[in-house]
Every structure is written in structure tokens, then in C-alpha cells.
Amino acid sequence: xxxxxxxxxxxxxxxxxxxxxxxxxxxxxxxxxxxxxxxxxxxxxxxxxxxxxxxxxxxxxxxxxxxxxxxxxxxxxxxxxxxxxxxxxxxxxxxxxxxxxxxxxxxxxx
Amino acid sequence: xxxxxxxxxxxxxxxxxxxxxxxxxxxxxxxxxxxxxxxxxxxxxxxxxxxxxxxxxxxxxxxxxxxxxxxxxxxxxxxxxxxxxxxxxxxxxxxxxxxxxxxxxxxxxxxxxxxx
Numbered sequence: 001x002x003x004x005x006x007x008x009x010x011x012x013x014x015x016x017x018x019x020x021x022x023x024x025x026x027x028x029x030x031x032x033x034x035x036x037x038x039x040x041x042x043x044x045x046x047x048x049x050x051x052x053x054x055x056x057x058x059x060x061x062x063x064x065x066x067x068x069x070x071x072x073x074x075x076x077x078x079x080x081x082x083x084x085x086x087x088x089x090x091x092x093x094x095x096x097x098x099x100x101x102x103x104x105x106x107x108x109x110x
Numbered sequence: 111x112x113x114x115x116x117x118x119x120x121x122x123x124x125x126x127x128x129x130x131x132x133x134x135x136x137x138x139x140x141x142x143x144x145x146x147x148x149x150x151x152x153x154x155x156x157x158x159x160x161x162x163x164x165x166x167x168x169x170x171x172x173x174x175x176x177x178x179x180x181x182x183x184x185x186x187x188x189x190x191x192x193x194x195x196x197x198x199x200x201x202x203x204x205x206x207x208x209x210x211x212x213x214x215x216x217x218x219x220x221x222x223x224x225x226x
């Protein structure tokens with residue numbers, strides 16, 4: 001039973017436009033949510049996180065929105081750049097453990 | 111480079127052999143995690159240490175798997191009597207426990223295991 005779901009395996013976005021990656025979760029006890037980015041042959045790289053008591057966190061081009069009532073979060077990247085092409089993992093933390101979704105592959109088109 | 115390092119980066123072994131992987135975390139981090147990632151999946155938690163104490167093990171971690179962190183610094187993950195189903199990327203991550211830091215974990219590049 002997947003507790004963190006990323007229902008879009010891939011997404012293509014034009015360079016300069018907004019990329020929106022979505023994530024749903026089932027466990028209301030998660031206290032932090034995180035986004036990781038992964039290039040081939042590298043480990044995941046931490047991007048941004050949000051506490052369950054907040055609804056928005058922004059860091060440069062990256063913004064994460066949390067809707068607790070819908071158990072949904074999203075990562076917005078604006079403007080999208082070629083280097084953003086990667087696999088993005090949504091993850092949720094309960095205590096010391098992180099549970100990852102399956103990832104969404106983002107393609108930034110020239 | 112003071113990030114998380116893992117060795118070897120690739121390992122090919124025959125079914126039934128034992129393998130050992132090493133992880134060196136970020137030096138000031140007291141927590142160390144092991145994950146396994148297979149194709150099309152996100153990383154799956156295996157086990158973690160706080161200093162030298164192993165605090166949690168996933169049910170994914172069969173008795174053929176053992177992890178140690180003897181001095182609270184580097185860690186090793188050993189798989190005995192490897193099976194083809196053990197083929198995966200094994201990822202190590204570290205973090206610093208403190209006033210709620212959001213549990214950001216920093217990953218190494220992984221060790222890709224292929225069991226033939």
C-alpha cells in the first residue's frame with residue numbers, strides 16, 4: 001500500500017514556463033514533506049521541504065504547496081530551465097523515517 | 111568534497127556470493143540511513159543508525175542483510191548468499207539530528223549491485 005503517490009510518471013514543460021509536480025499521501029501523521037531531485041547515476045539531492053503546519057514554502061525558483069485537507073502537495077518550478085530535467089521524488093517523513101513516491105520524470109523542452 | 115561517499119560504485123557478483131558496501135557520511139552527521147532503489151521505484155528504507163546504535167530495520171531487510179556502524183562514523187551493509195532479486199541500487203544517506211530540521215537527508219551516489 002503506497003503511502004506517497006506520484007501519479008504522473010513523466011511531465012514535459014517548455015523552457016521558461018512553470019513546471020508543476022503533484023503528490024498525494026494517505027497518512028495524516030506525516031509531519032514533514034520533502035522533494036528530491038535525481039539525475040542519472042547520482043543519488044537524490046534534497047531540494048525543499050515543508051512542515052505539516054505550513055501551507056507554503058518558497059526557495060528561489062522552487063515553491064512547495066501543501067493542502068492538508070486534500071492530502072496533496074505540489075512543487076512549482078518557475079521559470080523552468082534545461083538543468084531541471086531530472087526525476088523528482090516526493091517524500092514524507094514520520095518521525096525519523098522518510099517514505100518516497102515513485103518519482104516523476106520532468107523533461108524541459110527547448 | 112565533504113558529501114556522502116559510497117564504495118564501490120558498482121558491484122557485479124554471482125548468486126550465492128557475499129558482498130559488502132561501505133558508506134562514509136557527512137562528518138558532523140550523527141544519523142545514517144540505508145535505502146534500496148529498484149527500477150521505476152523510489153528509494154525504500156532499509157535501516158538507520160543514530161551514532162553507532164541501529165534504531166530501526168525494515169521488514170525488507172531479511173536475515174541475509176546486516177548493517178553496522180561500529181564507531182558511529184562509516185557504515186557497512188553486507189548481503190550474504192546474494193540472490194538475483196537483490197540486484198538494485200543501494201543508497202546511503204546521512205542527516206543531523208537536532209531541533210526539528212525537517213529530517214533532510216543527504217544522499218550518496220549509491221552502489222549499483224548486479225547479481226548474475
